[in-house]
Amino acid sequence: MNVQFLFPKPPPSIEEVKDADGDIDMLLKSQRQKFETKVVTPGEVIAKDTQYMRGHGTYLDENETHLASVAGVVERVNKLITVRPLNTRYTGNIGDLVIGRITEVSNKRWKVDINSRQDAVLLLSAIHLPGVQRRKTEADELQMRKFYSEGDLLVAEIQGSFQDGSSSLHTRSLKYGKLRNGSFLIVPPTLVQRTKSHFHRLDCGVDVTLGLNGYVWVSKPSSRVLNEMSEDDSEYIYSNENEPIGKDAREAIARVCNCINALSKSYMSITDTTISYAYEASLNFSVKEILKLESIELIANQTKQRLKA
Amino acid sequence: MRYVTPGTRLCFASEYEAGPGTYEREEYIYSSVVGIVQEFIPTVSTNTGEEKKQSKIITVSKEKHQSSIPDVGNIITGKVIRMTTREAVVSIMVVGNIPCKDDYQGIIRSQDVRATEKDKVKIIESYRLGDIVKAEVISLGDARSYYLSTAKNEYGVIYAQSVAGAMMVPISWQNMQCTKTKAVELRKCAKPEDLFSKNQ
Amino acid sequence: MSTQTYEAETFRKLQPQEYLRKFLLKEVRPDGRELKQFRQTTVNLGCISTTNGSSLVRIGNTTVVCGIKAEVSVPKQTSTKEGYLVPNVELSPMCSPKFKPGPPSEHAQVLSENINRLLKSASILDLNTLCIHEGSAVWVLYADIVCVNYDGNVFDACVIGLITALSNVKLPKATFAEEEGLVKATEELLIPLNLSRLPYPATFSIFDGQYLLVDPTEVEESVAHEVITIICDEAGQICTVWKVGGISCTPKHLEKCISIARERYIEIAAIVENEEKSNNLI
């Protein structure tokens, strides 16, 4: 129960950014160009060439020059130039996997917080209803809180978007639905990359669900294999009961959570690989030691090195 | 007769089942209201004919009634205070037989007005402002209103004034007649029952 | 509690006007009173020791507490000897479900304003008697009337409360120390106020333009829109007549009201006198 006090550390000045191998790179502006990732600030010139197409986060001035309108990383796909903001709220794209929290139950729909500018909408017709494939009934309409209630966490896919820019979600698959048996984290959405799958089972026996909106769910794998047709299972998917979680499992979950936090603090992208690397690097420490700033730095550096290798 | 106050320990939880006005905490049952302790053995007829041993239920009947709040399944009486094409807003004044101290808000959606031909319901042909309506609570509804239904014979308008300002009497389940001008107006009427007879 | 009482309650809630009408047809009121009968009135003087004068008034269930606190201030430049008497009525959300928390409702403002007007127009207290030192220091009497239970006819209760609390006020002997600019007062409270008259009110409601209801309850007030208040003093003289709401009232009604108000005056005066006597005995 010792309380540790620390002094703040000054930020590394640009001239002194150390590479993993210990060399000092002089990151002058001209040299920065060499890097694949180019960080720009609003108003900075990205390209003078008129052949490029203007994408999100950029604008054209009267000389047809492309300028950044946000602080972020320049990305180029063929001729389309975009700037991905470093820190932003999540913008929904169709097909994205997101984790959300129910904020309101209203007429035939739920409002879901997905770290976006507006709450997303989950229609009653877009969820998996208990029982064998069936239509929603009036009874369902009157007891929507039996499925999801205010505060519940769920994983869903973005189905489409409305005129006002808010997204609509669906959970019409057994992969999606209510989240249980674990712990919830928030990371900057830009750190989560779009990958083939966002459900990962790590070697340490922990499930990680990475929402593209920066919400992350770390949990113990469910012991139950779900079957679409089974009546029992479809009741089960809306249950609020956790399975018993042993101390070891709990510790593993906590460790993974802390590793993800360490990565997000070091502003490193969060994928199953980085999490595994960070996890292995963290094994030198006890779980609660990973909260400390110095261990976070060490873990992040080791992970960086392994990524380069 | 045993009078108790909230928090009075009544008995062991193993002896009785906690009924209304009581609660169970650890191995005891406590009273949660001011009132009289009562116990009874519930009569349950199981359809299989098996003799099921029922535990005794202990209750505390309230000496002073809490201002009633609507719950699903309650029959309520209220006044129509606002109407749109899709729903009628009702100020719930009485729950069961107990008047509320403060009114609650409920809505009757057009699909809940009557049991048949739901698609053809027009709110304006069923209710008017100021009508006294009897209805059933079907859901706790949204943040603001309870959801009500009048889709049964005994539910609907029980008291209404005509355009001329006089009382109206029901002449069929969807018509009411003014006692003064004999004009007929459209309403979803409740099957008449002598609600106020004792006072008249 | 039988089912029948519930049904009566239900009827009252849904059709309050009809409900009252049915009683009045039989010349009786829902609480069992006759039409021209006042509810039982009690006055309790000096019940709050943090005040210079206080009074608790109950008319039936209606309860108000009036407390008067004396402070010192500088008189106005135009009238250097005049003190202040500041009456305020507080209708807190505690006394009735009708009131919401926050600044005084319109209803409370009307009550305060009417009482203030009564104090001024009937010149009950000569404000010059509140002078401590001309031009420098005068007494300020804050008369705060707190309604505890709002069951109709609160105005009568407020006026009775204020008048009796004023007659209960005892001020300390105060001197103005010129060099320090401070007022120093003795610990004992001795000096009563010199009230020129003690007016008491009577309030009536008219229902359906024909029934004259004396001392209406909250339920009666909510359906009867015409209200008449008559305030008279010990000589039977009328200080104020107020008629609010509704359309009109007949001269006959008004005459009747005045004669009842005079009788009522004698009744209240007796109640107050009794209370003062028993207070003095202690």
Added chain:
Amino acid sequence: MADRRRIQGPEVSVAPIILKSPNKIQLLDENLCRRNGRNLEDIRSIYLKTGLISQANGSAFIELSKTKIVCGVYGPRQTKIPAFSGKGNLNCEIKFAPFSCPKRRPPYRDSQEKELSQLIYEALTPSIRLDLLPKSTIDIYITILENDGTASCLAAAITCASVAVADAGIEMLDLVPACSASYINGQIFMDSDLIEEKRESGSLVLSYMPSLKEITHILQSGEVELNLTSQAIEQCTDSCSKIYSIMIDSLLLPIQNMK
């Protein structure tokens, strides 16, 4: 700025300076007896009555010698909070009457009243079964007519409000009696009045559910040794049990008299 909704007095007014007789107040005499004849551990006698406010769903009035508090409970009634809640909502507001204290209080709500309201809310919430009252609000309004010690006023207000809630027929886990104590010169003065309170070095207010043996609120100020605190907590819980029986009587007597 002048408030047009109230009758205004002069802009500034002050209480006169009172010339006191010079004899010093003796809190304790040689027999450890207090000014009002109480022993250190005695609380003042309590008068508690329910049903004073006919307009409210439940009400109570408490009097501890000079302290006088009225409480009215309204509800459960429809909540005005826009979000749906499966649990009832409790709202407490306490108000000092302008004439209740030695110094006149302003008629609007000040920060002390806001804090006391919060404390009473916290003391009562654990005892009320709000889970049974979806979408509803219970409003508890308390008016202090006369204040003879702020800590004891807070305790009395909690006691009074708890009885008023029970009187409203609202389901509760237990009644919540509350009691206060002052630390003066290393001694514990139970249920101190205003004069004692002004000389205290610290105070304790404790509210307690006697049947469940759970403490619903505790508030201590002043620099106190841990064991003295423990002792004061014990004394307060003892006094709470005494107050508890008075509360039960106040609720049951009217019923028994009726029958």
Added chain:
Amino acid sequence: MSSSLISPSELDYIIRGVDDNLRADGRGRLDYREVILETGLIFQANGSARCRLSKGTDVLVGVKVEIGSIEIDGTDEEVAAVKAKRGRVVCNVECSPIASQQFAGRGADDINNELTQLVDRVLNGPQGGLNLEKLCIIPGEECWVVYIDALVLDYGGNILDLIFMTIRAALYNTRVPKTVIEEDKEVEISDDVEEWERIEGWELVPISITLNKIGTRHIVDATVLEELATKAKLSVMVNKNGKICGIQKIGGGSIEHGLLNEMMQTGRSIGQNLILNLDKMLQKEDEINAERAKNDKIGFFAAA
């Protein structure tokens, strides 16, 4: 953001974690997060400090000392005589809307009032530690008024403890000018910064330890989610000598009689330990500050 919502399964996970003495971030029940401390960062103030929990709450406190008049309460002479010889402390706590969505608009009013009253009550009484009599300049007329303003810049749970820690650090950092009373009762303030002194009694300024009752057990330094799972909070204010300077239950929920004693004991021992560590750090900070004063500082919030 739905910052005040939590799902039943998260609740269950937290409660069982507390039961197992293994919280969601791997800490035990009585483990504190790291605190990052800085003092003397507001040059306009007489003293200032900023404390942050490693990933969350951020509190900035400024202390300003000004000359004010002594207020006289005319109702009780004996009490008034004591008050005439004392300075005053005025506290204010404000939760900035940038800290959390729930503080936006009027959302912070209640919590601001509650925290302000609590801090004010603790620091203004004899338990506050500060020697108020030393703050008196002319008895009955003028005194130093110590304004303590705490600003919550980020919210990650456990605000109260951090506020008290920061206040203690800021008071350590505070220097009061020397005064000379001239013959005509004019107060002259010395300009010589070297002569300025700490407020006597800062060592005894208490800190708070908040214990959160989750399930049947209690934890310290709760995170936001843990606070949502908390049934009742007990804040215990402790000073260097291990004396209890205030106890307050916060939030709904009740505490069993036996548990209360246990929580008070825990609070006291953790609190004393915390003060010890804090003081060590403050002394080191003095040295660093002296060093830093030689260089120009830029980037108020730059440090990570």
